[in-house]
Amino acid sequence: MSTSAFPLSPHNHQACMRETLAEAEALAATRGERLTPLRRRVLEIVLESHRPVGAYDVLGALARDGARPAPPTVYRALDFLRAQGFVHRIDSRNAFVACFAPAKAHRCHFLLCRRCGRAAEILDAALDQALAETARQAGFAAERETVEIAGLCADCREDASAGVGAA
Amino acid sequence: MSTSAFPLSPHNHQACMRETLAEAEALAATRGERLTPLRRRVLEIVLESHRPVGAYDVLGALARDGARPAPPTVYRALDFLRAQGFVHRIDSRNAFVACFAPAKAHRCHFLLCRRCGRAAEILDAALDQALAETARQAGFAAERETVEIAGLCADCREDASAGVGAA
DNA sequence: GCCGGAATGTTATGTTATAACAGCATCATG
DNA sequence: CATGATGCTGTTATAACATAACATTCCGGC
Ligand SMILES: [Zn+2]
Ligand SMILES: [Zn+2]
Ligand SMILES: [Zn+2]
Ligand SMILES: [Zn+2]
Numbered sequence: 001m002s003t004s005a006f007p008l009s010p011h012n013h014q015a016c017m018r019e020t021l022a023e024a025e026a027l028a029a030t031r032g033e034r035l036t037p038l039r040r041r042v043l044e045i046v047l048e049s050h051r052p053v054g055a056y057d058v059l060g061a062l063a064r065d066g067a068r069p070a071p072p073t074v075y076r077a078l079d080f081l082r083a084q085g086f087v088h089r090i091d092s093r094n095a096f097v098a099c100f101a102p103a104k105a106h107r108c109h110f111l112l113c114r115r116c117g118r119a120a121e122i123l124d125a126a127l128d129q130a131l132a133e134t135a136r137q138a139g140f141a142a143e144r145e146t147v148e149i150a151g152l153c154a155d156c157r158e159d160a161s162a163g164v165g166a167a
Numbered sequence: 168m169s170t171s172a173f174p175l176s177p178h179n180h181q182a183c184m185r186e187t188l189a190e191a192e193a194l195a196a197t198r199g200e201r202l203t204p205l206r207r208r209v210l211e212i213v214l215e216s217h218r219p220v221g222a223y224d225v226l227g228a229l230a231r232d233g234a235r236p237a238p239p240t241v242y243r244a245l246d247f248l249r250a251q252g253f254v255h256r257i258d259s260r261n262a263f264v265a266c267f268a269p270a271k272a273h274r275c276h277f278l279l280c281r282r283c284g285r286a287a288e289i290l291d292a293a294l295d296q297a298l299a300e301t302a303r304q305a306g307f308a309a310e311r312e313t314v315e316i317a318g319l320c321a322d323c324r325e326d327a328s329a330g331v332g333a334a
Numbered sequence: 335g336c337c338g339g340a341a342t343g344t345t346a347t348g349t350t351a352t353a354a355c356a357g358c359a360t361c362a363t364g
Numbered sequence: 365c366a367t368g369a370t371g372c373t374g375t376t377a378t379a380a381c382a383t384a385a386c387a388t389t390c391c392g393g394c
Binding site for chain 1: 380381382383384
Binding site: 039 | 340344345350
């Protein structure tokens with residue numbers, strides 16, 4: 001289970017998916033929540049990459065499965081997965097990304113690479129602290145945070161400086 | 168010109184608007200950019216409150232003026248105003264808010280009150296620092312940041328704890 | 335088997351945003 | 365003044381994202 005800074009470039013993503021899915025199933029069972037076939041399938045679809053996917057991308061993937069669900073079906077599944085913390089929403093992209101550490105309570109802060117498209121969850125106590133302190137100073141009671149830093153990830157910076165231009 | 172933490176509850180907003188608009192005009196002139204009547208009017212509309220407004224709200228306001236522009240007209244004006252830093256986008260709300268300190272270079276970080284609806288720009292060096300450090304540690308080259316903290320502002324916390332329920 | 339609640343299906347519509355091209359204003363230049 | 369370049373705005377159409385409202389089905393408990 002990779003909780004590290006940026007999703008390790010060459011990692012065994014099959015195992016990464018499998019483990020995360022198992023973790024989600026265990027959590028749902030513990031909580032008495034029902035990870036139904038549809039919800040599980042939607043989670044699989046979102047887990048397939050570390051890139052945010054749109055709700056209509058999920059819809060398309062389900063359609064290729066043979067089912068032809070309408071948008072509400074997908075949004076409901078995503079709502080459930082979000083409520084369970086299995087999936088997060090990327091506000092700046094109107095898209096959804098899987099959480100690869102759903103068991104660990106955390107705030108949802110992201111690095112978004114504009115080149116490779118990957119979204120990495122940040123787990124940084126100093127940042128959490130700074131955000132909390134900012135709110136405190138303003139007398140503001142924070143309830144939810146959207147923190148999304150867009151730019152170039154380390155891998156893509158290297159590629160770019162090496163003059164490589166992949167499609 | 169109020170650059171302070173949360174837009175001071177009882178402030179002279181007419182003056183606040185007027186000064187900010189003048190500042191924007193001066194900046195545009197300095198930069199050789201054209202703050203046309205349409206763009207200026209859109210800025211006025213967004214300046215009318217410290218609350219984020221949707222593009223279609225702006226469209227509605229323009230319609231009430233008598234013109235009946237189509238969406239692209241509004242989005243183009245908003246794009247211009249954003250490029251000039253006169254307006255910021257609130258990603259978590261698909262809405263736009265005026266910048267009341269357009270002359271000052273700054274990152275766009277917001278406090279969003281769910282009760283009064285106001286958006287306050289945060290100018291906090293420690294937070295900027297923490298975000299920069301987070302990116303640096305990941306080897307990430309940050310280009311744009313979305314930082315939006317939603318919750319209850321100080322005024323609204325007081326009102327709530329006083330049991331007051333304003334419309 | 336029957337009931338009740340949860341999940342999903344279905345239809346329709348609402349909301350946000352952009353592509354593509356047409357027309358017009360403004361301004362420098364000859 | 366004509367001319368053309370540029371940039372702003374208008375217009376039409378459509379794409380992309382999201383939800384309301386109601387029907388149906390599934391599934392466990394009785
Ligand atoms: Zn992986
Ligand atoms: Zn990258
Ligand atoms: Zn004001
Ligand atoms: Zn408030």
